[in-house]
Amino acid sequence: xxxxxxxxxxxxxxxxxxxxxxxxxxxxxxxxxxxxxxxxxxxxxxxxxxxxxxxxxxxxxxxxxxxxxxxxxxxxxxxxxxxxxxxxxxxxxxxxxxxxxxxxxxxxxxxxxxxxxxxxxxxxxxxxxxxxxxxxxxxxxxxxxxxxxxxxxxxxxxxxxxxxxxxxxxxxxxxxxxxxxxxxxxxxxxxxxxxxxxxxxxxxxxxxxxxxxxxxxxxxxxxxxxxxxxxxxxxxxxxxxxxxxxxxxxxxxxxxxxxxxxxxxxxxxxxxxxxxxxxxxxxxxxxxxxxxxxxxxxxxxxxxxxxxxxxxxxxxxxxxxxxxxxxxxxxxxxxxxxxxxxxxxxxxxxxxxxxxxxxxxxxxxxxxxxxxxxxxxxxxxxxxxxxxxxxxxxxxxxxxxxxxxxxxxxxxxxxxxxxxxxxxxxxxxxxxx
Ligand code: DOR
Ligand code: ZN
Numbered sequence: 001x002x003x004x005x006x007x008x009x010x011x012x013x014x015x016x017x018x019x020x021x022x023x024x025x026x027x028x029x030x031x032x033x034x035x036x037x038x039x040x041x042x043x044x045x046x047x048x049x050x051x052x053x054x055x056x057x058x059x060x061x062x063x064x065x066x067x068x069x070x071x072x073x074x075x076x077x078x079x080x081x082x083x084x085x086x087x088x089x090x091x092x093x094x095x096x097x098x099x100x101x102x103x104x105x106x107x108x109x110x111x112x113x114x115x116x117x118x119x120x121x122x123x124x125x126x127x128x129x130x131x132x133x134x135x136x137x138x139x140x141x142x143x144x145x146x147x148x149x150x151x152x153x154x155x156x157x158x159x160x161x162x163x164x165x166x167x168x169x170x171x172x173x174x175x176x177x178x179x180x181x182x183x184x185x186x187x188x189x190x191x192x193x194x195x196x197x198x199x200x201x202x203x204x205x206x207x208x209x210x211x212x213x214x215x216x217x218x219x220x221x222x223x224x225x226x227x228x229x230x231x232x233x234x235x236x237x238x239x240x241x242x243x244x245x246x247x248x249x250x251x252x253x254x255x256x257x258x259x260x261x262x263x264x265x266x267x268x269x270x271x272x273x274x275x276x277x278x279x280x281x282x283x284x285x286x287x288x289x290x291x292x293x294x295x296x297x298x299x300x301x302x303x304x305x306x307x308x309x310x311x312x313x314x315x316x317x318x319x320x321x322x323x324x325x326x327x328x329x330x331x332x333x334x335x336x337x338x339x340x341x342x343x344x345x346x347x348x349x350x351x352x353x354x355x356x357x358x359x360x361x362x363x364x365x366x367x368x369x370x371x372x373x374x375x376x377x378x379x380x381x382x383x384x385x386x387x388x389x390x391x392x393x394x395x396x397x398x399x400x401x402x403x404x405x406x407x408x409x410x411x412x413x414x415x416x417x418x419x420x421x422x423x424x425x426x427x428x429x430x431x432x433x
Pocket of ligand 2: 062063093153306308
């Protein structure tokens with residue numbers, strides 16, 4: 001299948017494309033990027049009308065809930081929601097029921113992905129059996145079956161010796177560890193950030209140190225083993241300072257931040273609106289500021305959604321009873337564009353680097369750049385379009401968003417994954433043939 005995109009303003013964070021270009025896609029690869037391509041017969045010609053074309057976004061951290069929690073999300077609904085958000089590759093966490101902790105479950109998950117997803121989904125394996133933090137998985141078997149990323153996200157690994165062994169084996173079998181840093185003895189029973197807001201609302205707080213002690217632990221173990229580690233959803237200035245120190249020391253650490261942690265603080269929490277309840281919690285304004293600066297100065301490598309869909313039943317108004325998590329994959333780009341680019345913290349080039357190029361590099365994919373020979377995963381965006389978020393228009397089954405009713409800028413017009421149009425905003429383009 002040949003698709004010709006014309007009049008594209010290309011931004012990929014790497015190349016400097018001046019003016020408008022045409023892009024020819026042949027099946028799963030980008031075949032040509034030139035000023036005018038007039039000498040080919042394409043099955044589809046799409047006039048992008050000067051809108052911005054970027055490499056498809058890559059999410060290294062999301063939750064799809066299948067198997068086991070299909071009432072919250074399925075591979076099908078989650079992947080369609082991701083496509084609407086401009087994502088062409090997503091990595092799904094293993095905290096399903098059952099937990100993805102052996103090759104049989106990996107194979108079954110892959111079968112379901114093959115049947116129901118139009119975008120690329122990379123499964124993440126669990127680090128420990130049932131994510132209990134006590135017995136490590138059979139990494140040899142799971143890596144030979146193609147699993148390249150492991151995480152116990154949602155359930156931190158408290159035992160340092162277990163984490164040390166996971167890191168040792170990550171070198172041996174060449175896989176990436178994404179770690180959820182939380183000391184559960186310190187965060188215990190907390191529901192929002194510990195501080196003036198938790199005091200005001202009379203809710204038990206989660207101290208920043210619950211995250212930071214685990215970040216310290218991880219970088220020390222990474223240094224000791226020589227392994228690399230990726231820290232999930234960092235949320236405090238302190239975590240960032242530890243990562244700065246570790247990077248300066250040459251420790252192989254990378255980290256991600258979520259769209260909600262760079263846009264919202266504890267002060268935005270509306271009492272009884274548990275769509276603001278997330279783990280790690282929304283932190284202080286000073287932390288949000290530090291995270292935005294950390295993106296700019298390169299300490300933070302990646303923006304990952306931590307898309308965590310829940311049903312309304314899982315999110316009653318009581319903060320102690322509500323599940324943690326934000327359904328975010330459909331809005332990630334718009335949230336980041338609004339709060340980072342429009343507010344002058346990042347350029348659009350820098351944003352796309354964090355959402356596509358850097359995740360592609362970390363995972364060793366042939367994506368994240370628009371050039372001949374790269375995978376034909378593309379996202380078309382109208383950055384001038386503004387809209388009011390309506391949770392009822394989400395494709396995701398999880399309507400749990402703290403952005404409902406808020407105004408955002410930047411809308412996804414089209415997503416192309418593996419050379420196929422997987423999302424198109426109705427009525428925006430004339431598609432010929
Ligand atoms: O808010 C969160 N939701 N944080 C996690 O670590 C897990 C996630 C989930 O699975 O719902
Ligand atoms: Zn997560």
